Amino acid sequence: MSRIKENEKEFKRQSYLRLLSYAxxxxxxxxxxVVAGFMVGxxxxxxxxxxxxxxxxxxxxxxxxxxxTVSKQAAKxxxxxxxxxxxxxxxxxxxxxxxxxxxxxxxxxxxxxxMDKLEHYAQKLHLPISVENKRKVNISWPVxxxxxxxxxxxxxxxxxxxxxxxxxxxxxxxxxxxxxxxRYFTRWVxxxxxxxxxxxxxxxxxxxxxxxxxxxxVGHLISRCTNDTSAIETSVANIVADATRCPIxxxxxxxxxxxxxxxxxxxxxxxxxxxxxxxxxLPVAFLGRRIRKIYKGSFAKIAEVISRMHEVFTGILVVKxxxxxxxxxxxxxKVNRKxxxxxxxxxxxxxxxxxxxxxxxxxxxxxxxxxSYSRGYNFxxxxxxxxxxxxxxxxxxxxxxxxxxxxxxMAAADxxxxxxxxxxxxxxxxxxxxxxxxxxxxxxxxxxxxxxDNDILKGVNFKIKKGQVVAVVGETGSGxxxxxxxxxxFYDVNSGSVTIDGTDVRDFKIDSLREHIGIVTQTPVLxxxxxxxxxxYGCDDATQxxxxxxxxxxxxxxxxxxxxxxxxxxxxxxxxxxxxxxxxKQRVAIARAxxxxxxxxxxxEATSALDTVTExxxxxxxxxxxxxxxxxxxxxxxxxxxxxxxxxxLKNGVITERGTHDELLKQEGIYRNLYETQFKTSETATAxxxxx
Numbered sequence: 059m060s061r062i063k064e065n066e067k068e069f070k071r072q073s074y075l076r077l078l079s080y081a082x083x084x085x086x087x088x089x090x091x092v093v094a095g096f097m098v099g100x101x102x103x104x105x106x107x108x109x110x111x112x113x114x115x116x117x118x119x120x121x122x123x124x125x126x127t128v129s130k131q132a133a134k135x136x137x138x139x140x141x142x143x144x145x146x147x148x149x150x151x152x153x154x155x156x157x158x159x160x161x162x163x164x165x166x167x168x169x170x171x172x173m174d175k176l177e178h179y180a181q182k183l184h185l186p187i188s189v190e191n192k193r194k195v196n197i198s199w200p201v202x203x204x205x206x207x208x209x210x211x212x213x214x215x216x217x218x219x220x221x222x223x224x225x226x227x228x229x230x231x232x233x234x235x236x237x238x239x240x241r242y243f244t245r246w247v248x249x250x251x252x253x254x255x256x257x258x259x260x261x262x263x264x265x266x267x268x269x270x271x272x273x274x275x276v277g278h279l280i281s282r283c284t285n286d287t288s289a290i291e292t293s294v295a296n297i298v299a300d301a302t303r304c305p306i307x308x309x310x311x312x313x314x315x316x317x318x319x320x321x322x323x324x325x326x327x328x329x330x331x332x333x334x335x336x337x338x339x340l341p342v343a344f345l346g347r348r349i350r351k352i353y354k355g356s357f358a359k360i361a362e363v364i365s366r367m368h369e370v371f372t373g374i375l376v377v378k379x380x381x382x383x384x385x386x387x388x389x390x391x392k393v394n395r396k397x398x399x400x401x402x403x404x405x406x407x408x409x410x411x412x413x414x415x416x417x418x419x420x421x422x423x424x425x426x427x428x429x430s431y432s433r434g435y436n437f438x439x440x441x442x443x444x445x446x447x448x449x450x451x452x453x454x455x456x457x458x459x460x461x462x463x464x465x466x467x468m469a470a471a472d473x474x475x476x477x478x479x480x481x482x483x484x485x486x487x488x489x490x491x492x493x494x495x496x497x498x499x500x501x502x503x504x505x506x507x508x509x510x511d512n513d514i515l516k517g518v519n520f521k522i523k524k525g526q527v528v529a530v531v532g533e534t535g536s537g538x539x540x541x542x543x544x545x546x547x548f549y550d551v552n553s554g555s556v557t558i559d560g561t562d563v564r565d566f567k568i569d570s571l572r573e574h575i576g577i578v579t580q581t582p583v584l585x586x587x588x589x590x591x592x593x594x595y596g597c598d599d600a601t602q603x604x605x606x607x608x609x610x611x612x613x614x615x616x617x618x619x620x621x622x623x624x625x626x627x628x629x630x631x632x633x634x635x636x637x638x639x640x641x642x643k644q645r646v647a648i649a650r651a652x653x654x655x656x657x658x659x660x661x662x663e664a665t666s667a668l669d670t671v672t673e674x675x676x677x678x679x680x681x682x683x684x685x686x687x688x689x690x691x692x693x694x695x696x697x698x699x700x701x702x703x704x705x706x707x708l709k710n711g712v713i714t715e716r717g718t719h720d721e722l723l724k725q726e727g728i729y730r731n732l733y734e735t736q737f738k739t740s741e742t743a744t745a746x747x748x749x750x
Contacts, residue, residue: 077290077471080251091243092302094236099306101233106314106446173207176221187221195221240303252291255474259283262478268548269509270482277365282477285360289353289470297467300460304453311450318443349462352404353469359397366393404466484547486568491561493570496657496688498559499523500545505554507540514540515711517554520704522690524657529691529699531732532708538692541708542660545690546575576656578680580663580694582647584635589618590627592635593649600653602627612649612679617642641676648679659683661691696733705729 081088173192180187186199195218196204205217263279319325370377370386377386500522507515515537522528530538543549544556547563555562563571584592593608594600605627609615623629623637635643651659661680677698693699700719707715707722707729715727722729 076475077251077467080254081247084247084250087243088247091240091247094240094243095302096306097236098233098240098303099310101229101236102307102449103310103314104229106310106449107317237303244302248297249291252287255290256283256287259287259474259478262480265483266480267482267484268543270480272509275365277368278361280368281357281361281364282473285364286357286470286474289357290467290474297460297463300453300456304457304460307453308450308457311446311453314446315443318446349404349407349465349469351469352400352407353466356397356400356404357470357473359393359400362393363390363397366390484550484568487564490565490567493558493561493566493574496524496558496574500658500688500690501557501560502541502544503555503557505544505551505556507537507544507549507552509540513711515544518711518713520706520713520716522688522704524688525686526703527684527689527691527699527701528704528706529693529702530706530708531693531696531699531729536708537711538708539662542577542662542690542692545658545660546577547571574656575658575660576651576654576683577660577662578644578647578651578683582635582643584631584638584643584646586630586633588625588628588630589623589646592631592646593627593653595650597653604653605649608649608653609646611652611682612645613675614642614645614649614679617645644676645679648676648683652679652683657687659687659689661689663692663694696729696736 170192173189176187176195177189179185180189186197188196188198190196190204193207194204195207196202205215207215207218209215260283263283366389370390377383502518502520505515505518506513518537518541520528530541532538540549544551545563547556547566547568550564555564557563558566558571585595587595590602590605593605593614597604606615609618609627617623618629619626629637631637631643631646635646638646661684680698691699691702693705696719699705702719705715705717705719705722706713707727709728715722715725715729717725723733
């Protein structure tokens with residue numbers, strides 16, 4: 059059990075690192091975003107450093123300047139002449155102390171300190187500002203303007219106050235500009251990473267084998283491609299932005315608190331932070347792990363919801379024919395309720411974080427205020443201490459959301475990478491060669507194939523010479539389609555070999571092999587594109603003239619242009635070609651094969667589901683498609699293969715009979731029984747149609 063947990067932790071760690079690796083190609087934009095995040099913290103810190111001077115200016119203006127009131131002066135005088143070292147001051151010492159209070163060397167040390175700061179930053183930043191006698195300010199641009207820091211009423215001059223206001227606004231503007239740059243570039247990277255993830259998973263799924271699709275539920279695959287990546291997208295877009303900005307903002311606020319605490323000798327807020335931080339972090343970490351587990355379950359549940367929808371919608375004809383709409387609604391409601399309960403459980407955990415942090419933050423602030431009030435700190439000191447603490451609240455709260463987003467995205471990433479790491483596609487051997495042309499024959503050499511321990515083919519041997527038509531017949535499940543799939547190498551044999559001109563198909567490059575093969579299936583696959591696009595699918599360089607010529611050979615041109623389909627070749631065929639009839643879809647598929655012009659053509663019961671008239675049109679099209687080609691035909695109607703050069707009869711994966719049509723009839727075996735059954739059925743149907 060411990061080994062399993064270690065493996066899970068390692069997988070989660072790899073998920074973090076793998077997700078980060080997708081941002082590597084976009085390091086420049088990410089760097090801009092991260093640097094902007096640092097500047098957000100820097101500009102916030104600069105603004106906070108200006109704040110005490112700004113508040114001093116306000117307090118100076120409200121109070122009428124330093125030591126303006128009688129009570130303040132009296133208190134200072136009393137403090138100056140009180141007993142020191144247990145002895146009474148002499149008259150001269152008292153007069154000197156009182157004189158220093160009434161006429162100090164520096165009447166306002168705080169103001170002098172502010173002027174020194176202004177002069178320092180003006181010189182450092184090359185500002186058009188200079189200080190005269192510590193009490194006057196000269197502005198040299200855009201016009202020369204000099205003003206006294208203290209006005210005639212003894213209050214702080216509004217011009218001096220304005221300088222601090224402008225400095226604070228500039229710092230805050232830079233902060234918000236950098237916040238915008240940080241969020242834009244980091245979220246751009248996040249969105250691009252997700253686009254890359256979707257590209258990769260689609261490429262991975264397209265490359266999987268047919269065996270993979272035989273096992274997987276399409277609805278689950280769609281969910282992983284959409285919902286899982288959407289969850290990662292929503293999370294990563296916020297994580298990258300906030301994770302690069304919030305820690306710097308928090309550090310700036312903490313640094314400001316430390317500096318102000320040391321200046322004021324008030325360490326209560328630092329103590330509150332020291333005690334409160336673990337109280338916040340520990341529950342967040344615990345809830346984060348719970349959220350990841352719950353969201354991973356929710357993604358599995360939404361996959362079931364989508365799977366159920368996909369299954370019902372694709373089989374809607376059967377649902378309506380069976381009058382089971384209400385049954386399907388109840389089944390869907392049941393699945394959807396399971397997902398709802400899971401997502402609500404996750405929301406409980408997720409939404410608990412912000413209130414918990416808010417309560418702790420408010421309680422800590424009130425404790426600090428009570429303590430500071432009891433120590434007699436003034437308004438300026440409280441603002442200087444509380445402002446960074448208040449400003450730190452939002453980035454701390456955003457950082458808590460980052461934990462939630464991160465766990466949610468990692469839950470989706472675990473499922474995503476689990477699918478990405480699945481590789482069932484047919485792999486090329488090292489040193490695979492191009493199949494340049496087909497000259498002689500396709501040969502099955504003692505081929506055996508099993509699907510999930512279920513034997514499909516057993517010791518199959520036969521040859522298809524170039525230019526021949528070879529057909530295979532047999533009961534459903536006898537292995538007919540498997541032979542076609544092995545020729546195109548959709549599967550690999552378990553034993554034996556399939557060769558083309560003496561070379562194992564496994565030694566050819568897959569794309570070059572399949573370029574030589576065209577396939578027309580019983581149920582043609584059309585995409586929700588135009589008729590022209592479907593005919594030219596796989597032949598991107600085909601001209602309109604070539605498309606029309608292929609359609610004519612496939613007996614498709616007439617129905618395309620006779621008005622049944624208003625936009626002709628530009629008509630959208632709809633989902634799975636539902637705007638076309640069965641025969642029309644079949645002829646479009648044949649036109650596609652004719653346009654590809656492959657030397658080898660595989661026909662998988664291409665006329666079995668058509669009416670007599672449509673079958674004749676399709677068969678004519680097939681006859682044209684078969685001209686000068688090597689053909690492997692899976693036959694259901696024996697009338698379509700009577701002129702085949704070789705007919706193979708399969709039963710339970712074994713070839714029981716082989717020969718021409720006439721030869722097989724003489725053998726009085728399975729083929730003859732099939733033929734006589736179909737012939738009698740055909741005669742009966744003809745008699746019913748003619749009324750004889």
